Amino acid sequence: PNLSINEVGVPIEVARELTVPVRVTPYNIDWLREMIRRGPNPKPPEGVKYVPGVNYVIRDPKTLRQRRIKITEKNANDVAERLEMGMIVERQLMDGDIVLFNRQPSLHRMSMMAHKVRVLPYKTFRLNLSVCPPYNADFDGDEMNLHVVQSEEARAEAEILMKVQEHILSPRFGGPIIGGIHDHISGCFLLTYKDKKFPIQEATHILSSINYRGKLPRIIEEDGKRYILGKDIFSVLLPKDLSIEYKAKSCFNCEVCTAPNCPHDAYVIIENGVLKKGVIDEKGIGAFKGLILDRIIREHGVEYGREFIDRVTRLGIAAINLCGFTVGIDDEDIPSEARRQIEEGLEKAKKKINSLIEAYNKGELEAMPGRSLEETLEMEIMRVTGRARDMAGEIASRYLGLDNSAVIMAKSGARGSMLNLSQMSGCVGQQAVRGERINRGYRGRTLPHFKKGDLGAEAKGFVSSSYKKGLTPTEYFFHSMGGREGLVDTAVRTSRSGYMQRRLINALEDIKAEEDGTVRDPEGNVIQFVYGEDGVDPAKSIAGKPIDLDKIIEEVESS
Numbered sequence: 001p002n003l004s005i006n007e008v009g010v011p012i013e014v015a016r017e018l019t020v021p022v023r024v025t026p027y028n029i030d031w032l033r034e035m036i037r038r039g040p041n042p043k044p045p046e047g048v049k050y051v052p053g054v055n056y057v058i059r060d061p062k063t064l065r066q067r068r069i070k071i072t073e074k075n076a077n078d079v080a081e082r083l084e085m086g087m088i089v090e091r092q093l094m095d096g097d098i099v100l101f102n103r104q105p106s107l108h109r110m111s112m113m114a115h116k117v118r119v120l121p122y123k124t125f126r127l128n129l130s131v132c133p134p135y136n137a138d139f140d141g142d143e144m145n146l147h148v149v150q151s152e153e154a155r156a157e158a159e160i161l162m163k164v165q166e167h168i169l170s171p172r173f174g175g176p177i178i179g180g181i182h183d184h185i186s187g188c189f190l191l192t193y194k195d196k197k198f199p200i201q202e203a204t205h206i207l208s209s210i211n212y213r214g215k216l217p218r219i220i221e222e223d224g225k226r227y228i229l230g231k232d233i234f235s236v237l238l239p240k241d242l243s244i245e246y247k248a249k250s251c252f253n254c255e256v257c258t259a260p261n262c263p264h265d266a267y268v269i270i271e272n273g274v275l276k277k278g279v280i281d282e283k284g285i286g287a288f289k290g291l292i293l294d295r296i297i298r299e300h301g302v303e304y305g306r307e308f309i310d311r312v313t314r315l316g317i318a319a320i321n322l323c324g325f326t327v328g329i330d331d332e333d334i335p336s337e338a339r340r341q342i343e344e345g346l347e348k349a350k351k352k353i354n355s356l357i358e359a360y361n362k363g364e365l366e367a368m369p370g371r372s373l374e375e376t377l378e379m380e381i382m383r384v385t386g387r388a389r390d391m392a393g394e395i396a397s398r399y400l401g402l403d404n405s406a407v408i409m410a411k412s413g414a415r416g417s418m419l420n421l422s423q424m425s426g427c428v429g430q431q432a433v434r435g436e437r438i439n440r441g442y443r444g445r446t447l448p449h450f451k452k453g454d455l456g457a458e459a460k461g462f463v464s465s466s467y468k469k470g471l472t473p474t475e476y477f478f479h480s481m482g483g484r485e486g487l488v489d490t491a492v493r494t495s496r497s498g499y500m501q502r503r504l505i506n507a508l509e510d511i512k513a514e515e516d517g518t519v520r521d522p523e524g525n526v527i528q529f530v531y532g533e534d535g536v537d538p539a540k541s542i543a544g545k546p547i548d549l550d551k552i553i554e555e556v557e558s559s
Contacts, residue, residue, distance in 0.1 A: 004310050005178060006164050008101050008115035009126025010093060010146065012050050015119045016041070018148045019055050019090035020097055024083060032089045036080040039073050040092075050119045058088040093117050093148065098155045100147040100162065101125075103135040105498070110134035110170070110177060114149075114162035129184070130309055131164060133287045134177050165306040168297055174538040176294055176305075179287035180313055182414050183325075187316030188234065188280040189250070189412040190323045193402075194265045196230040202322055203228035209318035210311040212236055230319070231275040237311050238292070239300055240273040246291050249283040249413040282413025285312050289413070298542070331406040332425040332468045338399045342392045342426050346464050349388035350457050356380050357455045377455070378437060382430065385437075385462050389429030392466075393422025400425065428463035428471070431482035437461055438478055449474050 003009060010018075024032055036054045044051040057079055059067035069079055083089075093099075095118055102112040111134070120126055125144055132138060149155045160166075170177040180188065190196070191206075198206065200219065207216075217232035247259070251266040259267035260277060268278030270292070284292045293312075297305035359365040360377045368376045397418050400407045409415045423429065431438060438461035444452035450459040458464075461478035465471050471479060510522045517535070519528040534546075542548040 002314065003118060003126060003128045004116075005128045005131050005306055006116050007118045007128070008099065008146070009118050009120040009124075010099075011123050011125070012119060012121060013123065014125075014146070015050065015052070015093035015117070016055075018093050018146075020093065020148060021058070021088045021090050021150055024085055024087045024089060026085065029083060029085070032091070033080040033083055035091055036071060036083065036089065037076055039076040040071050041073075049121060052092040052094040052119075054089055054091050056090040057083070058090070060087075093119060095119055098149055098158050100149060100158060101127075101135075102145045102147070103137050103142065104145070107136075107501070108134075108172070110167045111136075112162070113164045113167055114158040115164060128310075128313070129181060130178050130287065130313055133181065134167065134170075165302045168302060168305050168309070169294075169539040171537070171539045174541050175288055176290050176297065177287060179290045179293050179309060180282075180285040180316060181287055183320050184313045184316035185282050185286055185412050185414040186325055186409060187318070187320035187323075188285060188312065189408060189414070190325065191230040191315070191319035192234050192275065192278075192280045193230070194279070197222075197227040198230060198233070198322075200226045200228060203233055206233055206315065206318045206322060207236065209314045210237070234280055234315070235274045237308060237315065238270065238273040238275070239296060239304070242270055242273050242292070242295065242299075244268070244270045244292065244295055246283065248279055249281045249286075249289070250279060250411040279412075281411075285316075286413055325405055325408075327405045327409070329468070331400075331404050332421065332466075334396055334399045334425050338395050341395050345391045345395070346388055346427060349384050349391075352384050353381050353457050356384070360455075381455075381457070381460075382432075382437065385430040385457060388462075389422075389427055392426035392429075393419060396422045396426035424467045426466055428466060428475075428479065430457075431461040431463060431478045433481055433485050438481055447474055447477060 022028065022032065032054075035052065036057065038051065038053045040053045040055050042051045042053045054071050054076075056071060057069045059069065069075070071079060095116075097117040098114055099117055100112055101115045104111075106112055113131075113134070118126070125146065127135075127137065127144075135144070137144065149158050164178065168176050168178045197220065200216075204216075214236065217228050217236060219226050219228055221227075245260075246268050248266040248268050250264065251262075252264050254264075260269055261267075262278070265277070265279045268280070268284060269276045280292075283289050286293075293305065293308065296308050356365065356377060360373060365373055365377060365380075367373050368379065371379070397407075400421060402408060402411065406416070406421055407418075410418050410421055433440075438446055441447055445454060446459055446461070450456075458474065461482070463471060463475040463479055465475055511519060511527060513519050513531050517530055518526050519531050520526055536546050542551075
């Protein structure tokens with residue numbers, strides 16, 4: 001977590017194998033001689049983990065037969081003495097080198113970005129967590145490719161065009177694709193929720209995690225002890241001219257909204273770089289949705305944006321380490337009263353389904369417009385089972401408060417949703433295959449455990465148990481049918497979309513934007529008069545519009 005988003009951690013063994021060619025000039029000859037004398041496996045001095053050496057020296061690069069001299073312990077001094085201008089020295093990787101990092105499948109341009117090397121011990125590539133979304137990477141065995149750029153021009157191009165900070169805003173929708181995820185969001189939520197305050201020692205510990213050098217935030221005294229508010233700690237990261245208001249992700253969508261005095265602290269007000277009200281969650285600093293992050297990058301540039309991401313993620317991790325954050329199986333426990341209410345609700349739903357089936361059998365059910373009686377019955381039953389699951393989830397979430405770590409994760413947008421939690425503690429709900437209740441199996445019934453012609457909830461895949469309680473054998477069987485559809489769907493969709501992308505690439509590869517701004521094919525036929533019909537780059541637009549009129553009006557009024 002302490003790497004910058006622009007950096008990549010490279011193992012020492014890899015850094016010793018990969019080389020960067022350096023041309024010998026009067027300015028660097030002494031440095032290169034010193035490096036050659038070290039040999040290919042230099043011993044680092046005390047307290048230093050890694051010192052780069054040299055693998056090869058190329059005598060005369062212009063000749064077709066390049067004379068590569070392999071550096072060994074024996075010939076290192078000799079080659080160093082005979083080093084001349086114009087030779088090429090292939091030195092090992094060192095901190096600050098520009099490399100390209102890529103994870104397959106490369107589906108968009110952010111699947112390959114330029115990073116700066118940080119040589120570290122151990123045997124894996126290291127990556128800042130915030131850079132995982134564009135690569136779609138996680139740490140369960142993913143493999144990535146690292147390419148060392150070989151020429152000066154290529155290094156300059158990679159640094160200017162491909163550096164990670166240049167790709168924080170996605171060209172697809174114009175929002176930040178790199179930002180806080182998981183622990184960063186939970187940590188900032190715990191730090192800034194309501195009037196959370198920290199003793200001055202803890203507050204300075206959190207501030208030291210972001211290397212803060214400056215005046216301490218406002219100190220408040222209570223019972224002779226000195227505290228700093230979490231909101232004020234977060235405010236040190238914000239630029240002084242930032243003012244923004246929005247509803248947080250953790251908004252409860254109350255029937256009567258009392259913003260800006262929200263009882264749940266879900267209305268965020270930042271004035272001149274100070275967080276006055278509200279809690280920081282996914283909608284503030286998260287990848288894809290972070291409004292604060294988005295505003296900072298647009299107003300202060302990508303360099304400031306990169307620094308903000310680096311610091312806010314460290315701040316979130318320091319806060320979550322200090323506050324403690326544990327999720328266990330007992331986080332899904334609900335009181336017996338809630339369990340009783342859920343069981344009553346499910347019983348009512350089953351009775352309602354039975355009455356619908358009875359009406360259908362007696363011919364009293366009225367068909368919906370354009371639907372047969374059977375389709376009408378299925379749709380009505382699906383509606384009832386859907387309502388039953390929502391009811392169970394509602395009751396469960398009523399008893400799971402914000403003192404529960406799992407709820408904090410769902411509400412802040414760090415991971416999961418209230419639906420996941422309600423399935424764990426309340427009721428899993430109706431299992432469906434192709435959008436319908438499960439109806440295939442044996443002749444006239446889904447499983448031999450039911451009577452023929454049974455149209456009831458259980459016989460057609462309704463799971464009334466929760467994951468915490470555990471599923472009955474028949475429920476488990478239906479649940480695996482629903483899950484199997486998801487697996488097959490994923491596999492089929494991947495191959496189809498891959499082939500579709502390939503055909504699109506082949507069809508469009510000759511089309512380019514000409515100097516007059518038009519988009520043409522190789523014969524010069526105009527395909528678009530302006531690229532994209534509107535000439536707007538989503539990464540530079542504000543929610544798809546070329547200019548933000550509201551912001552301009554606000555600035556004019558305030559000046």
